[in-house]
Amino acid sequence: MNNTKEIWINFVHNLQDAICDALEQCDGKASFIEDKWERPEGGGGKTRVIANGNVFEKGGVNTSIVFGDVTPLMRQQLKIDGHKWFACGLSLVIHPINPFVPTVHCNYRMFELYNEQDEVMDRWFGGGTDLTPYYLIDEDAILFHQTYKNACDKSDASFFPAFKKHCDDYFVNTHRGNERRGIGGIFYDYQRATDDKPVDFWINLARDCGYAFMDAYVPIVEKRKHTAYNPEHKHWQEIRRGRYVEFNLVHDRGTIFGLKTNGRIESILMSLPPTVRFEYNYQPIAGSEEDKLLQACLAPKDWV
Amino acid sequence: MNNTKEIWINFVHNLQDAICDALEQCDGKASFIEDKWERPEGGGGKTRVIANGNVFEKGGVNTSIVFGDVTPLMRQQLKIDGHKWFACGLSLVIHPINPFVPTVHCNYRMFELYNEQDEVMDRWFGGGTDLTPYYLIDEDAILFHQTYKNACDKSDASFFPAFKKHCDDYFVNTHRGNERRGIGGIFYDYQRATDDKPVDFWINLARDCGYAFMDAYVPIVEKRKHTAYNPEHKHWQEIRRGRYVEFNLVHDRGTIFGLKTNGRIESILMSLPPTVRFEYNYQPIAGSEEDKLLQACLAPKDWV
Numbered sequence: 001m002n003n004t005k006e007i008w009i010n011f012v013h014n015l016q017d018a019i020c021d022a023l024e025q026c027d028g029k030a031s032f033i034e035d036k037w038e039r040p041e042g043g044g045g046k047t048r049v050i051a052n053g054n055v056f057e058k059g060g061v062n063t064s065i066v067f068g069d070v071t072p073l074m075r076q077q078l079k080i081d082g083h084k085w086f087a088c089g090l091s092l093v094i095h096p097i098n099p100f101v102p103t104v105h106c107n108y109r110m111f112e113l114y115n116e117q118d119e120v121m122d123r124w125f126g127g128g129t130d131l132t133p134y135y136l137i138d139e140d141a142i143l144f145h146q147t148y149k150n151a152c153d154k155s156d157a158s159f160f161p162a163f164k165k166h167c168d169d170y171f172v173n174t175h176r177g178n179e180r181r182g183i184g185g186i187f188y189d190y191q192r193a194t195d196d197k198p199v200d201f202w203i204n205l206a207r208d209c210g211y212a213f214m215d216a217y218v219p220i221v222e223k224r225k226h227t228a229y230n231p232e233h234k235h236w237q238e239i240r241r242g243r244y245v246e247f248n249l250v251h252d253r254g255t256i257f258g259l260k261t262n263g264r265i266e267s268i269l270m271s272l273p274p275t276v277r278f279e280y281n282y283q284p285i286a287g288s289e290e291d292k293l294l295q296a297c298l299a300p301k302d303w304v
Numbered sequence: 305m306n307n308t309k310e311i312w313i314n315f316v317h318n319l320q321d322a323i324c325d326a327l328e329q330c331d332g333k334a335s336f337i338e339d340k341w342e343r344p345e346g347g348g349g350k351t352r353v354i355a356n357g358n359v360f361e362k363g364g365v366n367t368s369i370v371f372g373d374v375t376p377l378m379r380q381q382l383k384i385d386g387h388k389w390f391a392c393g394l395s396l397v398i399h400p401i402n403p404f405v406p407t408v409h410c411n412y413r414m415f416e417l418y419n420e421q422d423e424v425m426d427r428w429f430g431g432g433t434d435l436t437p438y439y440l441i442d443e444d445a446i447l448f449h450q451t452y453k454n455a456c457d458k459s460d461a462s463f464f465p466a467f468k469k470h471c472d473d474y475f476v477n478t479h480r481g482n483e484r485r486g487i488g489g490i491f492y493d494y495q496r497a498t499d500d501k502p503v504d505f506w507i508n509l510a511r512d513c514g515y516a517f518m519d520a521y522v523p524i525v526e527k528r529k530h531t532a533y534n535p536e537h538k539h540w541q542e543i544r545r546g547r548y549v550e551f552n553l554v555h556d557r558g559t560i561f562g563l564k565t566n567g568r569i570e571s572i573l574m575s576l577p578p579t580v581r582f583e584y585n586y587q588p589i590a591g592s593e594e595d596k597l598l599q600a601c602l603a604p605k606d607w608v
Contacts, residue, residue, distance in 0.1 A: 049584045049585075060584065176569060245549060245553070245582075249550065256554070259479035260479070274582060275580070276549075277578060278576035279362070280364065280570060281570040
């Protein structure tokens with residue numbers, strides 16, 4: 001195993017442990033259950049799922065290390081070349097019970113391609129974290145974005161604005177015009193080592209952003225988990241969760257690729273919210289708190 | 305307007321009225337609300353939605369008459385030729401409250417293509433009706449399939465077995481192996497007039513199958529709408545509704561094409577169930593009534 005691979009795998013597993021610990025402490029009741037799985041074509045993963053807690057209704061913090069031959073489908077759909085490939089990453093989605101606690105998603109991954117001599121011929125990094133609130137609380141949005149700005153700034157001051165825009169442009173339910181699934185965060189992909197930004201640089205970026213989760217999301221949960229809510233708030237949360245389902249099943253590249261290429265279905269679809277509502281032509285009342293959130297999803301804002 | 309078009313449009317609108325009347329009578333409380341809409345590129349539709357009734361939790365019986373220029377996207381994705389196109393059809397999805405009343409979907413449509421002289425250069429018919437029970441009641445499955453067999457047999461005795469197979473092969477959540485969303489029915493597409501099967505033949509088939517809804521589905525609703533159920537039954541219904549969402553958003557050609565080509569979103573997505581659950585790796589107990597339904601979705605059966 002090359003050194004980069006080993007460092008990355010350790011990072012991903014340590015981050016999984018740290019995030020699971022932090023979320024279990026937040027929840028105070030439920031624990032993560034681990035399902036180890038193997039992929040017939042090579043590799044496997046550790047799916048960790050939490051459900052029916054005090055705070056978290058459903059969530060997963062998954063890692064996977066998968067590899068194999070480059071297939072014709074991958075050549076065509078991923079537009080990649082090479083003989084064999086390797087991918088390792090962490091992916092999480094957390095759906096809290098309380099509609100005043102946002103849903104969060106993050107993913108950090110490394111991809112390697114090898115030639116016929118098993119030498120690394122290409123390697124890239126991708127990642128990001130994005131927030132999906134049901135009610136917009138400005139101070140939470142600011143805290144979230146500021147924390148990722150700080151994390152990105154350690155590597156390069158140009159990253160945060162670019163990654164924020166990439167995120168705003170990616171998580172869009174294009175079938176609903178400009179409507180995003182949430183208020184964004186950061187997203188980057190296909191980042192390759194260069195002379196002045198070597199492999200370590202990209203691993204450090206992922207580490208800084210990965211661990212920023214503890215400062216960006218956990219404090220919001222702590223602050224909002226006891227906020228009183230009523231069935232109307234829950235109703236709106238379930239309507240918005242419907243938009244989350246629409247994005248993940250219709251547009252999300254990772255989900256669709258996984259579903260069409262024999263990925264582990266239950267690990268991929270753990271991202272779907274636990275209870276969801278689809279109502280015909282549901283529109284929040286103009287000027288309501290629900291509408292305020294919708295408007296923030298229609299027109300992304302610079303929070304920092 | 306050519307004569308075929310006029311006959312087809314009348315058929316579709318009359319069928320919409322007949323089905324809405326029958327369902328309102330079944331429900332005894334809720335009425336359909338009609339939304340007329342126009343499509344900027346040409347045509348429009350009548351979306352009729354029922355919600356929160358005695359029997360029906362959410363449902364839509366929609367008709368649309370749409371037309372326009374053949375676009376490059378249509379040439380590529382639909383593999384069609386020609387200058388202008390026209391499509392008219394009825395599409396319905398009904399989600400009952402009671403888990404012992406099945407969900408039903410049907411669609412009957414005609415498509416025409418015109419050359420630069422506005423002459424019809426191609427025309428085809430498609431349609432079908434399929435049943436999605438949450439609990440398998442053999443006599444209901446038999447009634448449903450027998451009714452469509454009788455309807456098809458009026459046109460051609462070879463149709464029912466072929467259309468049943470087409471239906472079983474189409475409504476599959478391929479990302480879950482062989483799992484179908486329900487127990488099938490009939491489905492046919494790209495049927496063109498020939499010397500011995502002229503246009504009238506295909507319109508009669510659609511009429512026979514379209515009106516068979518009243519004999520195939522309504523009696524099942526009447527028989528099961530008062531069946532007692534508990535929260536576990538409802539829970540299972542919502543899990544299976546999740547599979548309905550997965551099929552419609554990941555695989556259904558009509559839905560995906562509509563979402564990617566500026567269709568009327570709320571009319572397309574009215575097919576999604578009102579309340580849905582996604583649970584990690586949910587498996588019914590082997591041999592339970594829930595498992596019996598799942599097995600029927602995994603291995604389609606000849607009911608007649």
